Amino acid sequence: MTLRPADSSALLVDGKLIPGSGGTFDIVNPATEEIVGRAADGTAADMDAAIAAARRAFDTTDWSRDHAFRARCLRQLRDALQSHLEELREITIAEVGAPAVLTHGPQLAGPIEDLGYWADLAENYSWEQDLGNATPMGVPTHRRLLREAVGVVGAITPWNFPHQINFAKLGPALAAGNTVVLKPAPDTPWCAALVAAVIAEETEIPAGVVNVVTSTDHALGAQLCSDPRVDLITFTGSTVTGRAVMAAASESLKKVFLELGGKSAFIVLDDADVAGASSYAAFSVTVHAGQGCALCTRLLVPREKYDEAVAAAAQAMAGVRVGDPTDPGTVCGPLISAKQRDRVESYLRLATEEGGTVVTGGGRPRDRDRGFFVEPTLIAGLDNSSRVAQEEIFGPVLVVLPHDGDEDAIRIANDSTYGLSGAVWGTDPDRIEHVVAGVRTGTLGVNGGLWYSADAPFGGYKQSGIGREMGVAGFEEYLETKLVAGPATS
Numbered sequence: 001m002t003l004r005p006a007d008s009s010a011l012l013v014d015g016k017l018i019p020g021s022g023g024t025f026d027i028v029n030p031a032t033e034e035i036v037g038r039a040a041d042g043t044a045a046d047m048d049a050a051i052a053a054a055r056r057a058f059d060t061t062d063w064s065r066d067h068a069f070r071a072r073c074l075r076q077l078r079d080a081l082q083s084h085l086e087e088l089r090e091i092t093i094a095e096v097g098a099p100a101v102l103t104h105g106p107q108l109a110g111p112i113e114d115l116g117y118w119a120d121l122a123e124n125y126s127w128e129q130d131l132g133n134a135t136p137m138g139v140p141t142h143r144r145l146l147r148e149a150v151g152v153v154g155a156i157t158p159w160n161f162p163h164q165i166n167f168a169k170l171g172p173a174l175a176a177g178n179t180v181v182l183k184p185a186p187d188t189p190w191c192a193a194l195v196a197a198v199i200a201e202e203t204e205i206p207a208g209v210v211n212v213v214t215s216t217d218h219a220l221g222a223q224l225c226s227d228p229r230v231d232l233i234t235f236t237g238s239t240v241t242g243r244a245v246m247a248a249a250s251e252s253l254k255k256v257f258l259e260l261g262g263k264s265a266f267i268v269l270d271d272a273d274v275a276g277a278s279s280y281a282a283f284s285v286t287v288h289a290g291q292g293c294a295l296c297t298r299l300l301v302p303r304e305k306y307d308e309a310v311a312a313a314a315q316a317m318a319g320v321r322v323g324d325p326t327d328p329g330t331v332c333g334p335l336i337s338a339k340q341r342d343r344v345e346s347y348l349r350l351a352t353e354e355g356g357t358v359v360t361g362g363g364r365p366r367d368r369d370r371g372f373f374v375e376p377t378l379i380a381g382l383d384n385s386s387r388v389a390q391e392e393i394f395g396p397v398l399v400v401l402p403h404d405g406d407e408d409a410i411r412i413a414n415d416s417t418y419g420l421s422g423a424v425w426g427t428d429p430d431r432i433e434h435v436v437a438g439v440r441t442g443t444l445g446v447n448g449g450l451w452y453s454a455d456a457p458f459g460g461y462k463q464s465g466i467g468r469e470m471g472v473a474g475f476e477e478y479l480e481t482k483l484v485a486g487p488a489t490s
């Protein structure tokens with residue numbers, strides 16, 4: 001099979017690759033603004049058929065009970081995708097605007113490799129636990145704990161890291177024995193459609209176990225949330241949409257798993273190399289043009305070293321080449337769409353309206369007349385109550401804020417509705433541990449440590465989400481617990 005033909009994209013419903021009832025829609029390359037393919041435009045009727053197929057596959061097949069078969073299918077999928085890696089790389093760069101360098105890691109190769117981690121879990125997980133004997137209300141009883149798949153999973157994903165997020169849901173959901181309906185973002189249907197084609201044509205994954213419905217219509221996501229045949233919603237996206245997901249899912253009281261936005265703080269303590277840490281923080285927010293929920297977009301530096309930090313961060317940002325994502329040297333490519341660029345630019349205007357200073361960047365790169373590019377931008381002179389410091393911008397934009405010591409840094413970091421990620425740089429281990437304990441957030445990097453890997457649970461405190469993705473904790477999100485009580489054993 002070749003994955004190349006741009007307009008072969010289809011929906012995957014009940015094991016078949018079928019056209020969308022709504023026709024097709026254009027896939028735009030965000031670096032060139034050219035139309036590079038067409039995706040199937042699914043409708044409510046297509047979504048209804050996908051949910052019915054997932055329900056049937058869960059209720060009438062052995063999928064949820066045959067752990068070894070699921071492990072085999074996941075490894076097949078990994079191997080098949082790896083055999084298409086170069087085709088997938090080209091298409092991912094064209095559709096997502098993802099810098100090529102990232103496709104060797106979290107934008108493509110990493111999550112495909114991680115399917116092996118989920119296969120191992122399907123095989124090795126303790127599906128049954130012996131709780132031993134007890135005598136509740138005087139009745140001699142033996143208790144067993146069974147872990148079982150939740151059922152039909154509705155997976156709703158965004159566009160910024162489509163493979164990473166699609167597989168962070170498909171991998172554990174399938175390994176745990178669920179069936180899935182995946183609804184990817186309208187901006188990145190191609191990545192999901194290609195995976196659907198590989199599932200249908202190159203794996204033994206049974207019909208109905210994975211269904212993929214691409215669409216321009218966000219309402220299909222809402223449909224998935226409210227349909228009573230769906231048992232669990234796993235959602236990654238904005239906090240605003242997360243609230244709508246939770247509300248819609250409440251009608252049928254389904255389990256909801258949410259990975260949402262962030263406005264994470266990068267805390268530099270006064271015993272750190274302030275210039276070095278600030279440069280690192282500034283460079284980091286330019287990766288994939290800042291379209292990462294867990295990027296640290298607030299830099300908190302000691303007040304007395306504020307100017308030094310701003311100068312170092314500005315120099316680092318000004319040195320980042322904004323450019324062609326196919327170039328292996330590019331880390332900062334385009335934003336996904338004109339709409340996102342407009343949104344980011346509105347925040348750059350807001351920064352000055354709020355009294356801040358744009359130290360470097362602030363607009364579109366002069367040497368790029370096509371593509372949705374924005375310059376890496378450093379904003380100084382604002383405090384943490386400004387909207388620019390409180391709201392998620394989702395572009396290559398860093399706000400530098402002064403702090404007056406460790407307690408103040410913790411206070412500012414926590415003065416946010418979000419709690420997704422963060423970083424601490426310093427030299428005194430006790431002071432670092434104090435900050436680690438104080439910051440209310442789901443992941444924290446210390447002195448450059450990176451938390452991202454298949455076995456490391458990721459997720460948010462506060463309005464950054466509910467639940468954890470990845471790792472055993474992420475796998476168990478997709479399981480129910482059944483307690484079986486029988487006569488006491490001797």
Ligand code: NAD
Pocket residue numbers: 156157158159160161165183184185186217218219220221222223225236237238239241242244245259260261262292293392394420460464465
């Ligand atoms: P979004 O919330 O606009 O859309 C996400 C998905 O939800 C899309 O598939 C969309 O079609 C669907 N959707 C829209 N309205 C819906 C509704 N009412 N019911 C159900 N589904 C609906 O997010 P986006 O703009 O695609 O992605 C960017 C956002 O995602 C950012 O806020 C970012 O922080 C967040 N994000 C979070 C994580 C994380 O793990 N915490 C990871 C990546 C992105």
